Amino acid sequence: MRVIIFAGPPHLPNGWNKRVAGLAAQITYQGRALFLRKHASWRALKSWLSNASSDKCWYCEAKSGRAPLDVDHFRPKLGVTVDGRRLAGDTGYYWMAYDWLNFRLSCQRCNRPEGDQGGTVRGKASEFPLEDELTRCNTPGGSLAAERPRFLDPCVESDCDLLAHGIDGEVKPAVEDGTWEFQRADYTIRQLGLNAFNTPEIRKKAWRLLDDLIHLGGNRPEVVDHLEQHLSGGQEYSSFFRSAIGTHRDKPWVESLL
């Protein structure tokens, strides 16, 4: 997970604010489900959100390949589940359905619910647990300040720092077990399947080639170019490559790239 930062002020596509202001004003608690199905205007921001991450999923840093990316609502728009259970009396954050600050570009693996053969269901879907349920905001315009989400947020740098990357290709919590921060990292890794779907093997294989190149190629311009490419924000799994390339910090020419 690599932090997504919009340089301020963000330049939203022409007409976006005007377009959604009308929609946001019309949405009601009673009619929210039908209304949101009919007016899924957040999709119009997909290209703009995609530009911010060079077409990578904001959660797992995978490029989409042939599958289209989704616009995930970080705070679910139509009801919340916690560990797979729907919260009683929950409304979802329907009033934030058109708030671009609530949008996260997501691959379908990270966003959509999918069960494996062992019965584990992964994907963010409607999951949105908080450290303390009593702080959950249930009213339009209410305060979100007291909410402490269990999911790590790719738009918060300190959240991204809670994930570490091993050269075995696995994503791990970067903090001690027994802390709330560990719980958040561990939960995010499991729920989004950051180590599922053969992803560690894909990362490990790519790293082996790069590792060989550093050993055999040394400080040559084409090797440096290749490493710089893997460190750039637009590279798939660039957080992993930054960490893996960092294992060669003892070489001053590598250290200078980090």
Ligand SMILES: [Zn+2]
């Ligand atoms: Zn993803």
